[in-house]
Amino acid sequence: MNEKIGEVVSASVLGGLVAKLSLDNPEDLRIGYPVVVEGRTYYFYCMVHDIVNQSVDIAERLAGSRMRDSIVPLNETHEGFSGRIFYSKANLRPIQLIHRGTHKLSEPQTIPPYFSVARHASLRDVEKIYQRSDFSAPLGSIRGVERFMVHIDFSKLTEKPFGIFGRTGMGKSVLNKLVCIGILSREVGSVLIFDMHGEYGVYSRTDKTEGLKYYFPEKVKVFSLDPKNKEAVPFIIDPDEIRPEDLIVAFQDLNRNMVDAIYEINRSRKGDIVSAIRRADLEEWGHRVHPSVLSALKRRMGRMRRFSFVRRGGKDAFKQLISLIRERRSVVLDFGEYGTDQMVYLFVANVLTRRLFDMYTERNEEFPRLVLFLEEAHKFLAPNIASYTIFNKLARETRKFNLILALVDQRPAKIDDEVRSQLANRLILSLKEPSDLASALAGVPDRSVWESIVATIPARTVAMVGDAIRIPTVIDIMNYTPENVRENILDGGNMTSEDMDTIAQKVDKVFSF
């Protein structure tokens, strides 16, 4: 992969470089591939952001013509005085300069001379750029370079809120798992996962791949809302803990009058808010709340009757959860049979996170760093909902308190701008919607370049930008297999074969409910 791919024919500090390609086939190059341009003083480490066959009159005239007995003008049949008669060009975006003598890295503030050779980046090139630390681990390899696992600094990643964005089916779940494994293996924090589809326990219920507890049996505790899951600790919510905001977020479709009515009832309630609304009658409330609003609210509260995890008298799961977090252990909250009910997810996530936020911000006690993975983040952080949730505050403030938000979403455009602007790192899988592309990359230098890259990367490929990686990079996410995880992230040191056997024996029981 170290061969020449072309020569620089145009360059601009602001606009990037253009290389005339000498490749037999432009298909050998792809968007996001790293390329090195050999200047006189510097190596220009670049990223391919477009590959172009320019419109040529002669090509347009020839295409589709049926000339008898003639030689089709291809590069193989027509050698020209300056190389190929038809050639492609690649637009390159310099990302980093490497001094040819000292190997010192610097920002790309200059351009290489005309005809500078462009070549595929080699292992030696990338090794100069990406450096490892005690807190780094790879998520995958760099595209277009012979196998090189690029390391992410998980300590930096978990210092501030970060986002994982991508369309459905592009590999978000696998990436989430790898990020979690990276965090736990480098011991830079613990994680709290709302596990809607049973993916993060021992094994994934959907694709049978290994979950977090498989790799970290001692570090990860599974709670479940589903009483049928006997392997997990039951998660019970005391109705007294429910606040108006939890209901507003859970139902999402409450109008202004309903929201006002909830607060009105909350002010003079006896007992919990859900029961208070259910009990409210027109005789008592009719003069303050419109009858139709009240009956609509009551109908909605009726839906909560099937939430068996909301009840009094259970062991306070939250206290157990907090004590685990104090011990730097991680929590997977399994939703079991509620996994398909988005209302349950919104409700539980809001109740739990609000309490965590209170713990982290109001107590003088120092809590260990906890990364809270919030899937479908826009449901909590849409501009019309964000003010009712704790997540808005969480994204902006809690890095001071060690409670870090990881937003996971397929529609970043629907997340409030202010929240999105707090993200110090973004891991962006394929996105197609222009508004999502623009939002996911808002604030990133050379946004338009990255938009074209992200719009064209395939599944299981992530563009990462932020301070946890040396330079913005397109990464082929590693295959999620125990061998890869052990070899590349765990380094074989975090789990013994006995641990794995023990966990494997429990698998049947986990799925037997």
Next chain:
Amino acid sequence: MREVALYRNNGLDILGSCEFVNFDRSRTVREMVAVDGSYSFLLNISSMWLAIVRVGGLGYTFRDGGYRLVDSEKLEAPILVSTERRVVERQSDLHLQLFEATRLSGDRPRAMMNEFRHHLEGELTLQMAREREGAIIAVDGTLASFHKESNHLHETRTECERRGNILVGISKDSNSHAFGGVRTDEELLNGKNGMAFVRVPAGYEEKHRGFLHGDVYFARLHPDSVKWFRVDVGTFKDDPSFVFSNLAHYAMSGLCPGYPYPLLEAHRFAVTIRQFKDVYEEVLLHLGIEEGMPVEEVIGGLTHVEGERQGAFHEYLDQASRDLR
């Protein structure tokens, strides 16, 4: 329109009496050398014009169904021409000879520069012809010399004969009226299809005796050729079928069927001189300053490729006329 139609048919009768010879491609393929040149004026100070001339010679072979570049040569030279005898007398004999030979030309600097280009083309053709045997040596344009000493044609022909090289001159565009029509020969021949050649009437060659170094033909080197090309045949004159059947191998490119691909590439190479004009201008500015010339004078003397000064008053008038339309 009646008159247009009348004149359009003029000359077709002569064409009817000419012998059109069909031919096929030869069984073996010879190597082919193509030579072409170009120039670009750079500077005009008073009666002096400075230009840069580039000539390229490309050696090709036809192998594995494609045209392979074997070798290439180039000549590049700055040339100063002047319409002022006092200047020319201080230059070379060739300058003086060309000065005399172009005295009747309406555009003497361009005429002289064209001859210099021919001269360099001839020099390179001769050099490459000497390096080969049994090849095709093709030059852009006719095998005619406006001035005997200027293009080495006589010497090249002798050399090609000695080495068994086919020597041809192929004109991209010919304005000749050898068939006696009102329309040009190319226009007259346009209706004729197939792969064939035809020699021009003897009267034409007779009229140009002394200038011509070959027999004049028009040929269609490919069944889908875009047109008939004038081909001057300098060697193997007794066997034109042999010449055209060999040449036809190189006229099969889908880019320009009927026109030899090596000549197309040689042309592309030569005209790069015009694309690099900015680079030469920059060099010129530096040299001018080194020689003590005021920079304004050098800038004021910069020309377009054909020799007209940039920012000449007629350009202003042209622009003004367009704007006022």
